Amino acid sequence: MPELPEVETVANGVHARVAGDTIVSTWFSAKxxxxxxxxxxxxxxxxxxxxxxxxxxxxxxxxxLAEPDGAVKAEWIIHLGMTGRLLVSQxxxxxxxxxxxxxxxxxxxxxxxxxxxRFGRLDLRRLDTDKAENFTGPGLEPLxxxxxxxxxxxRGRKLAIKAALLNQSLLHGVxxxxxxxxxxxxxxxPSLPAGKVSKPRLRRLHAELQLVLRQAIALGGSSVxxxxxxxxxxxxxxxxxxxxxxxxQPCLACGTPIRRTIIGGxxxxxxxxxxx
DNA sequence: ATACCGACCTGTCAGC
DNA sequence: TGCTGACAGGTCGGTA
Numbered sequence: 001m002p003e004l005p006e007v008e009t010v011a012n013g014v015h016a017r018v019a020g021d022t023i024v025s026t027w028f029s030a031k032x033x034x035x036x037x038x039x040x041x042x043x044x045x046x047x048x049x050x051x052x053x054x055x056x057x058x059x060x061x062x063x064x065l066a067e068p069d070g071a072v073k074a075e076w077i078i079h080l081g082m083t084g085r086l087l088v089s090q091x092x093x094x095x096x097x098x099x100x101x102x103x104x105x106x107x108x109x110x111x112x113x114x115x116x117x118r119f120g121r122l123d124l125r126r127l128d129t130d131k132a133e134n135f136t137g138p139g140l141e142p143l144x145x146x147x148x149x150x151x152x153x154x155r156g157r158k159l160a161i162k163a164a165l166l167n168q169s170l171l172h173g174v175x176x177x178x179x180x181x182x183x184x185x186x187x188x189x190p191s192l193p194a195g196k197v198s199k200p201r202l203r204r205l206h207a208e209l210q211l212v213l214r215q216a217i218a219l220g221g222s223s224v225x226x227x228x229x230x231x232x233x234x235x236x237x238x239x240x241x242x243x244x245x246x247x248x249q250p251c252l253a254c255g256t257p258i259r260r261t262i263i264g265g266x267x268x269x270x271x272x273x274x275x276x
Numbered sequence: 277a278t279a280c281c282g283a284c285c286t287g288t289c290a291g292c
Numbered sequence: 293t294g295c296t297g298a299c300a301g302g303t304c305g306g307t308a
Contacts, residue, residue, distance in 0.1 A: 059302080082302055083286080098286085117285050119302060130303060155300080159279060168303080175301055224301060225288080244301095265281065 002068075002080045003133060004142060004173030005216035005237065006204050006227050008056045013230030014063075014111065018087040018244050021105040022050045029100040032190035034115060036123040045074050045124050046103060058137035058172030074126050081119025087112045088164075088230050139172035142209055152192035161197050162190035163264035174209070177222055177244045180269045182209035184243045189262070189275045190268045214220040215240065243269040 001011065007154065023046045027272075028039035035042065049065040050209040052072060056062070061078040078086060091110050095102065101113040101122060125135055140149065153170050154161065164170060165179040174182075183190050183207040188201055197205070216222060221235035224245065228234055242252050247260040261268045 006301075079302085081285095082300070115285095116287065117300090117302095120289070121303090140302060157278085163279085166302090222301080227301070264279090266302095 002084070002116050002221070003059060003175030003178050003229060004056070004213055005162060005178070005239060006178050006221035006235065007061060007080065007173070009221045009229045009235060010080070011054050011056040011061045013258050014061070014086055016086060017230060018051050018105060018111055019053060020109050020190070021109070023047055024106055025104045027102045027104075031118070032163075034100045034113070034120055034122050036121050042076075042101075042122060042124055045126075046076065049074070056173075057135055058139065058141070058168060059175070060135065062135050073128055074124060077121075077123040077135060078113065078150065079121040079123075081115060081117065081121065083117040084113065084115040084120030085228060086230060087228075087232060088128060103147060114159060126205075133191050137168075137172045138169045140170070140181075142171050142213060144175050145171070145206075145207045147203045150197055151202045154197065155201060157194040159194055160191045160263045161188060161194045162266075162268055164194035165209075166266065173213075176211055176268075177214065177224070177241070178242045179211050181242060184271060184275060185190065185212060186275055187276065190263050190270050243271065245269065 016079065026046050027043065028041045045065060049067065050065045053064040054061060064072045065074040067070045067074055078083040089112055090111050091104065091108055094176055095112065097114040099112050099114045104109040126132065127150065132220050136229060149250040154164055157164055162179050162183060165174045182205060186201065186205040188197060190204060214227050215239040219236040220229060221227060223234035225237055243258050246258045247269060248257050249259055251274055254274040255273065255274045258269055259272050
């Protein structure tokens, strides 16, 4: 489900609603799959703490957990996987199916983690030690990276540029939709080995990727099937997709039917004419 | 180290 | 109507 723009929308929405609120109690489902840390440890770290900030790092959502004295000593890391949702609801709103965590807040609301497919994950980072740094994710931020560093990421790599964009240890936050959309906007064939894409074209890709991500954030992300923000509201960027999920439909630039191939095991949508 | 592939889950939709 | 298979925004671990 969620890539950088969707995760950013969720993180910002949750931040606006729960920042400053204190966790009173927690509930976790019996199914262990969503947890990278024992539910009991998560409960211990969350209860009594105040959520001071919720932000996005790559495709992760990070909530800062402050002690009563205000010191942030832990981070709650949430990954939405494919179908995960993080919802802020009044406590009397019925709990949706596939809810795996519910955090009761002093304001009377609940922060709920809902995930039908259970690819999402909940984790905890402790910042107790002096050298513990804030969570920075596996790769570099697509919206922060310079064009020069972006070009450097792909040098000498033999895997397809599309697969390289999806590799979270290089850039984190780009997923299948925005990989396809940025490659089409930059006119680059997704199957090209990353190391063979010329420097000028990589600079173009850098610019188009940042542009498409910013436009998507501005529209609240892409709702392809079940993505919703913290209020359960859908995004609108799916209306701006030029190739993703448009197999067989005419390219909006040249009219050639959009082609679907498989790269890196993922559906890939491209225009055979515009992307060389 | 790099790259590829299947596995992990459930829901939905097209086709028969 | 109901069954079956393909497919879905992501990551991880095993293998070459």
